[in-house]
Amino acid sequence: FDYIVVGAGPTGIMTAMGLAKAGFSTLIIEAGTDNVSLNTTVPGLNFQSLEDEEIAWNYHVKHYPENTGKRQSVLYPRSSGVGGCSIHNAMIHVMANSRDFKQMVDLTKDEGWSEESFRKYYNRITFTDMMDVVPVMKVMNHFGPLNMANLLSPDLKLIDVIEQIVGKSLLTSFTSKGLNQLSEAGKAMTDIVGDMQVPYNADPIAHGGSRYGVREHLLEAKNLPITIWTNTLVSKVILDNERRAIGVEYLKGKHLYRASPRSSQSDSGTPGVVHCRKEVILSAGTFNTPQILMLSGIGDTEHLRQKGIKPLINLPGVGKNLHDRYEVSVNYELDSNFKVTEKCLYSTDASKDPCLKQFLEEGRGPYASNGILSSRLSKSSDNLEEADLFTLTAAAYFTGYRAGMLEDILNKKNTMTMLVLKAHGNNRAGKVQLNSKNPRDMPDINFNYFEEGADKDLPAIVKGIKDARQRLGSLNSGVRELLPGPQVKTDDQIKEYVKNTAWGHHACGTSRMGTDKMSVIDTKFRVHGVSGLRVADLSIFPNLPG
Template identity: 35%
Template sequence: MFRFFSVLALTACLSAATSTANDHQPDKVTLLNDYDYIVVGSGAGGGPLAARLAIAGSSVLLLEAGADEGENVDVSTPAFYSAASEDSSLSWNFYVRHYKDNAQEARNSKATGSELLGIWYPRTGTLGGCTMHNALITVYPHEEDWTNIQKLTGDASWAPEKMRKYFERLEDNHYLSRDGPESAGHGFDGWLGTQVINRVLTAQDPKILAILTAADATLANHASPPITNARELEELYPVDVNTDVPHRDSTNGIYRPPMSTTDSKRSSPRDFLVATANAVNKDGSKKYKLDIRLHAFATKVKFQHQYGEPPRAMGVDFLDGQSLYRADSRSNTTGPGRAGSVNARREVIIAGGTFNTPQILKLSGIGPKNELLAHGIPVVVDLPGVGQNLQDHYEISTVVQFDDNFDLVENCTFLTPNTKDKCFEQYTSGHTELEKGFYATNLIQATILRKSKVAGNERDTFHFGGPGNFRGYFHGYTASIVEDAKHFFWATLKAHEKNNAGSVLLKSSDPLDVPQINIAYFESGTTTDNAVYLDMEPLVEGIQFSRRIYGNISSKPANEFVEVYPGANVSTVGELETFVRDEAWGHHATGTARIGADNDPNAVLDSRLRVRGVTGLRVVDASVFPEIPGFFPVVSVYMVSEKAADMIIQDNECF
């Protein structure tokens, strides 16, 4: 197994610890040896970056608050991703507010707590971060996402034609030919495996084929011949969704969604990290200087102050211990943790994610001055943009219940206790993707990318559908999704939201407290320039579009169903708007430490991801984006991580 430090190993324990802004500094502090780089967080941003820096020859310490759950069956099995998000061994429970008004918030069926906590927001604390529980959807962003950063900063290295190489570097494509017509813009030697659902598997279920036939007819706005076999199903998909072709971002189409899997198991930065940390030379010695410290919760960045110079990030303080953070459901059973500290010879990189990165920055004295002072935190740099600009994709689903089971799912119990799960037996005994069956998939049978009535030049709506009763995220949603084999959902995700009024605020100066998160939905958020209508309309239209798909199913028994969410009683535009306002959710939070222009007082980072006002400190995660990229931002974060590695190596060539 890869090398990681225990609390006692390779350390020196010194007394009289330096006081901090919190009370979690015991009498002795574990001091580690210095590293070139310290990376905080092992997810989509920090994981690939740490590996790349180590491969380039630097010594790297990766601090991860959680354990390694890579072999956990909930994590490794593609179809179990929802179970992974609720697995207490890795789940972190954040509760976000959509509205400040309690009455409006309580209208959401997913609202939690007798004293309203908000809406449960799935995150994980584990090696690999949230890439260990996501739905594996791997979709390249819009070119315009990179163009916007290029224009905002004047940095040509963010141009879309220069960013594509990072996707080619990281992808290990398993479903296209290297020399085939769809290979443009793809990679075949990277660390992230990609596969698509086997069309022969999909073709085994006539009801799903009838739904996809109806989807094709609805998108094309004319009758389509029935799809009855795998060959006809292949003709449904025009081109791979990630292939670099002209007009890709503006063309409506139906696609098989690529999944981040290798050999029908989850593929993630965790695999890249473990392979790098475990790599050895011919003599058996450790090949790369990458150390991974699990159960190490970063509490603050340390700064060196020298007269006339900006503060320099010199290291990180952390706590050793399991389940310390209060987002972990097991946190009340653990002690306070053992304090540690480590210095960086070159840089510290924060990759804690959209919620934790602004929390760490603020606890370190970087953030809005008044907020820091209110919590007794000494101000290192007054950066008002830290924790602001929180954005999220809006999502909503339309669920129907059929009279009969879906053939693909009827033998699947998703490891429900005291049941025989024939699907899991097939998955574990099969040798090929087809032989492994439904559990080798992420449930999603097809995606539809299209432009809504209010879209600009690019597609702004992502529909994804599959068997299951999916209505968003709440405690117990996994059991709801797989409660039977009769439900099917089409979910609508709206991209390029106009709303950026959310925030992440400190609850206290205690690093183990979970911050206060308000995404500020619809009228409670950005209201200028018709923002509410431009965000609401594609979701209402998405429900209507989904209903037309269901209505276009012509053959029995595939057309024998009843809509259960939102239900036939929600029919007028006004009723649909109310339903969306009450029930919409998201899980792609970004933007709380955003890149910006030099003259922007709310910009947290420059174009090289350096934190403004200090030296030796960068941020590399989903918080860096000025606007949410694409439909599923994880690929964009991977690309930024790869780009960050290049920039950091280049900027430190003098060492």
């Protein structure tokens, strides 16, 4: 092979396809399977996919230092398999903020990172098969068209709630022709303040409303020199005497990685080696890319020696700079169920679940939506130049990732949730370290919540919670606050609620791009001190975009 790409997530797949289209023979190595089911293809069952043991990788991360004893095992679900987390996520499709592009241009001195340049690439990967079938939704004036699916079926209570939360103008766009157009407020996406619909990646025409993403894009490609190895866990990158990456070592077998709930059923795997003529590209994600680097002898010398690994390249920034958005729930209970989801069982048995039956037969109904009703961008302070709060509204009960969350969604059909997300947070104190030198073991992951920037982030989240309370609390129908709860009143009490309940699921930064001693890669994605080795995934970003 010319190139080896480790990880079949969105970036890994698109990187491999770009190389293959240029004529290079490319091997994609994926630790998971190529498995799809109704859990992964039906938009309304996206929460079910989080507990699909065939693809699930369940990390349990720490939020605070071990000596605090606080929140030492918080579920952080990831997906293995071809497509990576794009086969189990909520399919939300939102553009990055203009500031994010500018930061990358300033860092790299490369206009290729500019927003204008990015749009050219974006237009290449946006799906266009709906252009002659339904109205094309264009974000701003030059974005590519986005495939859209219809929102939930008409429900008088739901319509009333949406109208009170987001206003009549946006409600009209929700209920007239489904999700084919954005409201005026939504045109510029993350560079504006206001309410908007949230587009998501599903294909209502060619694929009957099912999830559509990079996995399907890859498997539909013809005559490309791409080979895909699934059920193959990369254990290290092989470096020659010149510190050049020449291949990888791996273990072959299903569910080998111990994040999988089925790992106890697997054997130890069959070891192997594969070489490449040009480069190895790590696209294993924010947790696994630094793990592979450290297992390969690339990282903090002292830490590697502690774990019994011979240091080859001293890069102390590997695994550092871990950070995420803070996300917090505000939940309200209404006086009666939403009729549209009342009979939904969130099941994969269409003979018992009328909502699934409708989706499979018509591509419509509650399961044609990812469940997000609207979103709102707002500023936590009038002094800010741009929005820093993103609030999603859903007709469901959700309080973060934990055991039993699916039961709550199934049984609590009269609840509304607003998810308050703090964008552009100020904490970079998280880290990923090895637990052992066994490649099957998960690393030690600690986000060290609020260790940095708490004086800015906590008040901002408090403001977001207050705004969500005001909006949900003003509903005409009888409502009762479930969380944070009426007993949580003062700013200090809300801050404690945030510290005790916040979570995230967009981790980044552990192979940071830059030129300082704590950076891991240069502006061309090349790992410092090594030739023929690059990183291409969310771990490269110094700051979480979006």
